[in-house]
Amino acid sequence: MPRGLWTQAITVLTRTAPTLDALAERLADREPQRRETDSPNPWMGSPEGLMVPYRPEVNGWIELDVVPSPYPDPMGDPQSDPDLFGAWTMGSFGPGAFPGNLSRAVRHCVACPEAAEVAAAEHGAFVRARIAYVYGAGENAVMEPEDRDPVDELWTLADLASTLLEDDDALAWFHPGGEVLLDAPTLATALKNAVRHRVPPLDVFAHVRIFQIGDVDGWAVMDTVGTTLLGLPDNEACVPRDRDPNEIASWLRQIQIYMLESGPVIEVGHMVDGPGGDWRAIAVAEGLVEPPRPTLRWAPEGVELPDVLAPDDAPKPE
DSSP states (O other), X not given: OXXXXXXXXXXXXXXXXXXXXHHHHHTXXXXXEEEEOOOSOTTTOOSXXXXXXXXXXXXXXXXXXXXXXXXXXXXXXXXXXXXXXXXXXXXXXXXXXOTTXXXXXXXXXXXXXXHHHHHHHHOOEEEEEEEESOTTOOTTOOSSOTTOOHHHHHHHHHHHHHHHTTSTTEEEEEXXXXXXXXXXXXXXXXXXXXHHHTSOOHHHHOEEEEEOOTTOTTEEEEEEESGGGGTSOEEEEEEETTSOHHHHHHHXXXXXXXXXXXXXXOOTTOEEEETTEEXXXXXXXXXXXXXXXXXXXXXXXXXXXXXXXXXXXXXXXX
16 A cells, blocks of 8 residues: 555544644644645645644654545545545555545444544544655655654654544544544543553554454454554454454454564464464465455464465464
């Protein structure tokens, strides 16, 4: 999927388009600066916006602009809507943005389902916040510093979004790359819990979903979306009917935290203790469900998988 210049991007869905003056006033303690752009494509960047310092010593800034229309979930068409399609292919909606992000975020929202539906249906504009490290840099500048910290980037954007959501016209945090849609109270609670437990707020950055694959009886799949934006693969678990989905969701979060601490050390063939027994990593492949991204697929040890879930080269149960 396209990334463009930006290492991270989030949006705040709003009923109407806020003015830049209102945004600047609300973010005054972050010392925002006005900026103008001559971009011929409004989907790539609004004519005017704000720049908020974020690691300016390495040319890092947060660019904010207001898009006075609903979030473009289909992401355009090269024939009928080339401006939108071109902006998407240039990464203007951030890494992980893919057609259907918003509709899937609503469909799989369990934290605040009613608020998610309202936000998606009633928003008429959105504020876009994107981080890049090229503002004011020379022609040969690197796209990102060696010590870039994607978790800190998303923490910073979540904190900024919390401030924007204090406005009565703001509806929800929407992180396209993680397909996470949260109202202001749910976002605030998630961030407070993460601080209290000293862990990254993964439920803000990345989603856990459950779905069926085709008409396979007795099986479901649970996966994560958004971990790739932290520099790690997403995970998906092949779930037989006798396993508790809530336990598996918690287990997938534990795997995320372990990999954040240790790096991408889990490989195909590795086995770990999980809900109901041992689970084995059986493949690294593109996810079974959109958006397309690399996933590490897990299956309970010793259980025969349906063909649709078992890669051709997966180890067979003993």
